[in-house]
Amino acid sequence: MRVETLGEGDPEVAVVGGIHGDEPCGSAAVEAVVEADPDVARPVKLIVANEEALKRGRRYVEEDLNRAFPGSPDADTHEGRLAHDLLTEIRGCEILSLHSTRSYAAPFALVDEMDGHARSICPYLSVEAVVETSQYSEGRLIAYPDVIELECGLQRSAVAAENARALVREFLVATGVLPGDAEPPRQHPLSVFCLDQRIPKQAADSYEVFVENFERVAEGEQFAAADG
Template sequence: MRVAQLGSGTPEIAVVAGIHGDEPCGVRAVERLLDDRPTVKRPVKLVVANEAALERQVRFIDEDLNRAFPGTPDAKTHEGQLANELVAELEGCLTFSMHSTQSHADPFAIVNGVSETAKDIVPQLPVTAMVETSNFAEGRLFSAIDTVEVECGLQGSETAAENADRLTRAFLTAVDALPGDTVRRELPVYRLVDVIRKGQADTYEVFVENFTEVDAGAPFAAADGDEQIADESFYPVLMSPNGYQDVFGYAAEKLEVLETPTAAD
């Protein structure tokens, strides 16, 4: 784990990259901040988490770090021990954690709950949606640390790296660590309600677009040509043919749309 800091004092803001070793976009954003060394209005902690997995360009060494929190110092896995160290490092910090995905090119945010902090910060980020995932938060970083996660774009793409830099600077501006203004966006909010599992097969297909409602009775995916039909309407999130080993993605419900404030006359 690599830890650095912008500014002096005790940070209450942190940026984390490299939770997964096959998602380098956030690391690029952290490295650019360290190269640029912008003047900050409040100190910021910068963390590159799973250096061993990044070096091998694999998602993890022993287990998924983002399912291993809070971890223990005597864990039998690399990630179990690292999770414990990372929680100690981030204690007391509002944390911004960057990821990438194989399912959706446009950035979106993931939160453990639609808190006032989330409602304030996430609409200031250049994202297309906010996903509340408290039903599936066990073992994730935000189960232990106050965290806003972002999916920056398609895994391994240059666009994801560029988005990670843009998202990080928007976050730091929103929390008053960098000077400047943000643009507040109208933002749809979704809640994950179910896992969409897939059986063992040679080929997988997905017929639907993430965040676009699937009607009851519509086919949405197939394994070896065997179609899966929606029992009821849902919004697909993180749906892709091969993003996860045993699931297509998640079913979500749409909660609300966070409106942009109306300027006073």
């Protein structure tokens, strides 16, 4: 895990990329801020989490880091130990966690619940919608207070990397780390969806999605396929 700090004092804001090694947009966005080394009004931690998985270009080394929290220093797996170390590093911070997806190009946010913190930040991010995952957050970083997870676009795409950089800047402005006027990037209320049922996802080499996120699917309509 790589941790860089900008500014003086104890950071109360953190940006985390590289939770998954096959989602490089987040680590690239973190590294871009580190390289730019901007003047900050509040100190911030910039973290590349699973460096070993990123090096291998794989989602994880031994288990999914975003299902391994809280972890333990004595865990049997690389990610189990890393989960503990990461939580220790970001304790007490407002946290942005950067991801990408195989199925949807537009950025969207995930939160455990749309609480006061989420309401104070999410409207200022260029996301299509927010998804509450409270029933299904176990083992994930967003199960912890003041965490916003962003899906920045399609996995390994240049657009996802560009989106991640823009979203990090918006988050840092919204949290007062960077100067600027935080203004909602839309002229309409931000849509919020609640995840209330998990759809089983069988193991497969490839997946296809036939519908758009956040659009109603008619009963009986096929919305996805695994291995054709």
